[in-house]
Amino acid sequence: MSATRLAFAIALIMGLPLISACSKPPEPVAEAPKPAAVNHDQQFEALSRSWLSSWFRLNPVSATQIGSHIVDGELDDLSLKGRTAALALARDTLSQLESMDRSTLSRENQIDYAILRNQLQSEVWTIETLQSWAWDPQVYSQLAGSAIYSLMARDFAPLPERLKAATLRMEKLPVLFAQARENLDPARVPSIHAETVAKQHNGVLGLVEQFITPNLDQLGEEDRERADNAIGNLKLAVAEHQKWLDETLVPNAKGDFRIGADLYDKKLGFALDSPLGRAEIKQRAEAELQRVRAEMYDIARGVLADQPKAPEMPDAPTPEQQQAAIAAALELAYADRPARDKVVELATASTERATAFVREKGLITLPESPVKIILMPEFQRGVSVAYCDSPGPLDKHLDTFYAVSPIPDDWNDEQVDSFLREYNTRSIEELSIHEAMPGHFLQIAHSNKHPSTLRAVLSSGSFVEGWAVFSEKLMVDAGYLDNDPLFKLINLKWYLRVITNAIIDQGIHVDGMTREQAMALMTEQGFQQEREAAGKWVRAQLTSAQLPTYFVGFQEHLDLEKAVRERDGEQFDLRKYNDTALSYGSPPVRYVRQMMLEQPID
Numbered sequence: 145m146s147a148t149r150l151a152f153a154i155a156l157i158m159g160l161p162l163i164s165a166c167s168k169p170p171e172p173v174a175e176a177p178k179p180a181a182v183n184h185d186q187q188f189e190a191l192s193r194s195w196l197s198s199w200f201r202l203n204p205v206s207a208t209q210i211g212s213h214i215v216d217g218e219l220d221d222l223s224l225k226g227r228t229a230a231l232a233l234a235r236d237t238l239s240q241l242e243s244m245d246r247s248t249l250s251r252e253n254q255i256d257y258a259i260l261r262n263q264l265q266s267e268v269w270t271i272e273t274l275q276s277w278a279w280d281p282q283v284y285s286q287l288a289g290s291a292i293y294s295l296m297a298r299d300f301a302p303l304p305e306r307l308k309a310a311t312l313r314m315e316k317l318p319v320l321f322a323q324a325r326e327n328l329d330p331a332r333v334p335s336i337h338a339e340t341v342a343k344q345h346n347g348v349l350g351l352v353e354q355f356i357t358p359n360l361d362q363l364g365e366e367d368r369e370r371a372d373n374a375i376g377n378l379k380l381a382v383a384e385h386q387k388w389l390d391e392t393l394v395p396n397a398k399g400d401f402r403i404g405a406d407l408y409d410k411k412l413g414f415a416l417d418s419p420l421g422r423a424e425i426k427q428r429a430e431a432e433l434q435r436v437r438a439e440m441y442d443i444a445r446g447v448l449a450d451q452p453k454a455p456e457m458p459d460a461p462t463p464e465q466q467q468a469a470i471a472a473a474l475e476l477a478y479a480d481r482p483a484r485d486k487v488v489e490l491a492t493a494s495t496e497r498a499t500a501f502v503r504e505k506g507l508i509t510l511p512e513s514p515v516k517i518i519l520m521p522e523f524q525r526g527v528s529v530a531y532c533d534s535p536g537p538l539d540k541h542l543d544t545f546y547a548v549s550p551i552p553d554d555w556n557d558e559q560v561d562s563f564l565r566e567y568n569t570r571s572i573e574e575l576s577i578h579e580a581m582p583g584h585f586l587q588i589a590h591s592n593k594h595p596s597t598l599r600a601v602l603s604s605g606s607f608v609e610g611w612a613v614f615s616e617k618l619m620v621d622a623g624y625l626d627n628d629p630l631f632k633l634i635n636l637k638w639y640l641r642v643i644t645n646a647i648i649d650q651g652i653h654v655d656g657m658t659r660e661q662a663m664a665l666m667t668e669q670g671f672q673q674e675r676e677a678a679g680k681w682v683r684a685q686l687t688s689a690q691l692p693t694y695f696v697g698f699q700e701h702l703d704l705e706k707a708v709r710e711r712d713g714e715q716f717d718l719r720k721y722n723d724t725a726l727s728y729g730s731p732p733v734r735y736v737r738q739m740m741l742e743q744p745i746d
Contacts, residue, residue: 184248188257191244192598195237195260202230205287208294210601211538213301217312219291222277222284222323231271238264252596254745255728255735259417259602266414274407279332279399281341281389282686284324288317288348293521296355298535298542304362307371310355314374317348318381325385330393334401336685342389347522349382354521401685405654408688412650415689416606417732420696422650429646429695433669436643440636441466444473447629451476467668474637474671477630481568484551484560490569491530491548492517494576498619502582505622508722511589513541515580520547529567529679530575532584537592537600544589546580559675566673570625570634577619578638583612587726594729603730605690610697610733611726613642614705618722640670641680646695648680653688700733701725708740 200207204215220226241264246257270276276283291313295306330338352375360368403411409422420428441461448454448469455468482490495515503510520530529549535542551560567575577583587608592600616635625631644666651657651665659681666677684691704725709716728736738745 211536216309219316234264234267285341292351311371321385330396332399333397334399335397338393338397350522408653411689444469478565481564490572494573495580498581515544515585517546520549532579534588562673562675566676578612583615587611590726591730599729604732605693606697607730609694613698614701642694644670645691649691704737
């Protein structure tokens, strides 16, 4: 800035009379102090902290899961008043955020700025436009179960303290059920959502019986009496709500589970925060479907070469010959499967085996704490076979759970056989890689070391799920299970599941894909067993824009690794790459790419 412009600016700031070059100079005055420079990073970080604090208070169940325990006795308010408060917070914070110049922030804070903006825009859109509170009863059932489970599953505080908080939440759960009955419009609720929640609803009492009732002797007399009363009232409220679910919601649920192109594209954009849109996702997925099946055929020719009664396997097969050869080779893998009561035991052993392999090969830095394999809580069953339940980023040094759903007791022998063909011994190895080592458990342990609380709270599903799929390929490429070709075949079959997930999600919600079409794609093109495909059909109806996160995130991780390999050439170090890629937390992959390749943050 020139001397003249500086004088002009100081005059404006200090209220001094303006002078020109022809004016008579005034008498000298003491130099005015310069205003302190604005620290834009501090401004943004203060706004982030303020939003997080307010958001935790409006979302106390999520706050407990994340590891903020200031509102452990509270419950989310999904009434009109509560939704209005949430909307006001999102709009006000978004207004303050957009008044800032993002380019003045550090590169790390530019990423957090983008993540927060995406979250706020998503919240406004979800409350005002998607309105899941009015048509999706899962919102309430998952909140009710998580309210208890998040308090009792981990020892983040002494047991009596957590029991007291659970008592406060049990006292509030009848209000949540009443809000569900007030908010939900049966004409908008899809029947599959109503039926699923009606089956899950009593699971909240199962959590009480599992975690709370056996430990009531830890409480003093007065607190014990209050907890007993809360449990008694909760049982009555659960029964009342179950009656409403069975007699009112289920019979009158007339909504369409397909959300349509406009809602789907908007929701997908918020979920992925990726340059990849619906059309390119479909194009990539369909091309990968054909490529992977061709690779599976090549493996099948090898494993079937010495097998009696092997099908024809020419160099250039017809679609029917390709299908027959891959199916025959997969049968060899299906033959090795656990007993129906040994799935969790095998998951434990395979996790230990994968951990030893990662350590031996030096693929990536290992977490200090182990992962625990548990039975999936009842209220969570019915959507997925397994999941990784890591401690919140604010809860340090607590257990990570690899939750596996047991085979339902009411399944007949045919259903059990179908399930265990899908989840054969090699598939359980694959599942443990994805959910635990070096998949979700390892990745989230790295993510929780990043200093940004905001980034940890608003982690990217496509980064997290994409890494888990990437970790499967990482293990195969490193020769896991002695380069077993049948394991490679199972790995590719699982990748076909990732591919078909992306195809059926938009196919169902946008293109009107029928159950028959979806089942054919999954069972024939993807080689899934009937039970797995049927469960995925249910999941695809109950959710939207989540199933593509696996494929999109994996594609982005692959693209990033390829770019770094090309940049580093012979100097490429796989362990260094993996550690670096996971060092930025769990933001959308696009931002990790921009950091690692030193590109502008867009």
